[in-house]
Amino acid sequence: MSTASTATTTATTPAAPAVGSKQYSLAVLHGDGIGPEIVPASVKILDAAVAAAGATPIAWTELPLGRSAIDEYGEHTPTKTLDALDEVDGWLLGPHDSAAYPEPYRSQLNPSGTIRKHFGLFANIRPAKAFRGGNAIVEGTDLVIVRENTEGFYADRNTFAGTGEMMPTPDVAIMHGIITRAATERIAHEAFQLARTRDKRVTIVHKANVLKMTTGLFRDVCREVGKQYPDVAINDFHIDAATVHLVRRADKFDVIVTENMFGDILSDLAGEVAGSLGIAPSINSSATHAMAQASHGSAPDIAGRDIANPIAMILSSAMLLRWLAAKFDDEKIARAADIVEAAVDLTVAEGATTPDMGGTSSCSGFADAVVAATARV
Ligand SMILES: NC(=O)C1=CN([C@@H]2O[C@H](COP(=O)(O)OP(=O)(O)OC[C@H]3O[C@@H](n4cnc5c(N)ncnc54)[C@H](O)[C@@H]3O)[C@@H](O)[C@H]2O)C=CC1
Ligand SMILES: CC(C)CC(=O)C(=O)O
Structure with missing residues (x-):
């Protein structure tokens, strides 16, 4: 469970009226490389934790970004994506492989930079916390x-x-x-x-x-x-x-x-x-908007093999829940964040880690174990 010594909520988290639990509208942008592996894993775990906390289920919206958006819309970060992001309570951004985009996209401001700039996300909060038995x-x-x-x-x-x-x-x-x-x-x-x-x-x-x-x-x-x-x-x-x-x-x-x-x-x-770059989470925030994003990139060297570590993306998502909990004074969504973190802790402590942490779990296997652990924490 979260304690004062591990807190990551910051001053960009605005004070807000006490309104109790509400239905949050969150967007997901899968990105490239390992993004389509680690982002759905995080969504699954958030859903389980929100249910375990007795909070209202999250309303998810999937938005185009990255290489697939270039192919479909001719832009790595389409205008319709930016417009839709402005309508939601927050979002999960998967990593992008912008160094491998064809020109002219490779020379443009990358998707993260585009979104950070568009929404003025001036604070990038990046915890690094070792797990018990976590390499x-x-x-x-x-x-x-x-x-x-x-x-x-x-x-x-x-x-x-x-x-x-x-x-x-x-x-x-x-x-x-x-x-x-x-x-x-x-x-x-x-x-x-x-x-x-x-x-x-x-x-x-x-x-x-x-x-x-x-x-x-x-x-x-x-x-x-x-x-x-x-x-x-x-x-x-x-x-x-x-x-x-x-x-x-x-x-x-x-x-x-x-x-x-x-x-x-x-x-x-x-x-x-x-323990691993694969466990390094982050939240990018302003007073009004917040984006969960792993600190690492799209890891093209391991993409498509179901061996990426989803912990960074999962814990980034928990940071977003915590930001929302503070913004809306919502104890239930704070409890969901606690459950996500505790379930990850328990799963790592039980030895189900991915290869970057010395284990043999797959990305999806680890995520399933965390989902199961949400019922035990
Ligand atoms: N926020 C973002 O979307 C970022 C995107 N990038 C982009 O990602 C692409 C690849 O960049 P790299 O310099 O190779 O950095 P990278 O962070 O993608 O990979 C560095 C090393 O860490 C490993 N790694 C990273 N995340 C992992 C995870 N979750 N589980 C297990 N191993 C993991 C990779 O396999 C690789 O060996 C480039 O196109 C780069 O521009 C890089 C950093 C941040
Ligand atoms: C978005 C990346 C291309 C740069 C980076 O590593 C970062 O800003 O986190």
Whole structure:
């Protein structure tokens, strides 16, 4: 069950009127590669957990995205998908294999970036938590990376500010990064408020010894915001040193706040240190919209073989339930999130893991075991 030390709900979760359990309308976008394996697995488990919690069944809508949408609609993220997403309470996004799309799609902003930008999903919350008996490199890892999702070195790909990459000649490529006080303050408040629900420690990750203006501003603004949270301890590391500490001492971190690209890379590392990239969940959110999305990609090397680990997508979906529970003050949907997490815990503890965690379960077999476990937690 969820405890204060493992909380992942953040300040983007808006206060809301107490309205009790309602029927949630959620969209699913399967994506590419292992997406059509891990997303349906998560839907099945959410349905079971919602039933076990006595909440109203979720109303699901499937929407086109990715390679199949290119083939059918000539767009990887069709306008009709974006319009439909605006009508639902939240959604599950499977990974996309955008690096393998044909041109011109490969050179466009990818589906995640398109959706993050369209809905202003500025906070990317990425927990890394080791399971008991779960193949962790560092036992006891239980941290959350709070990744700024709109700026940094992914600027043109993901930002509202619009600098980014350019090629003045075919032999020269230039990359701009952007860090603003406003976006940094916003994400820093997310991190400090989250830390208050956990172990009250925030680590700022930057590269201010080299990228002095950009990541130096990020560090300094985070420190300034931290003064408003005197009960939260602050330290900071350069990104290169942070990777070293993470590999050896991941169990010593609580909340890490960092810019976009560092957060992307660090969260893959943290997931693997906690047991596997395949267990690393995330939620992308603003005050009004939220998207559950595994931290990993479409894993084309294992796609179609029913061996992908669905845990990252399942736990991302549980994070979405928790976000909805806070938004609508809905105890039943919070209970459903607890059930999902406890059922995954139990299934892993009983040894039914996929090959990336050293087990022999299939993706679908693991999901079936979690569904069964929802009745035992
Ligand atoms: N959010 C998204 O949709 C993301 C999409 N991508 C895209 O995914 C494609 C492949 O990218 P890669 O760099 O190979 O990264 P990747 O994350 O897809 O795979 C890296 C390694 O981790 C393994 N892996 C990933 N998820 C797993 C899971 N659930 N269970 C077991 N093993 C898992 C893969 O088999 C692979 O060996 C590219 O087109 C890339 O652009 C990459 C990252 C995020
Ligand atoms: C969406 C990906 C292509 C980039 C990435 O790894 C991420 O932003 O999570």
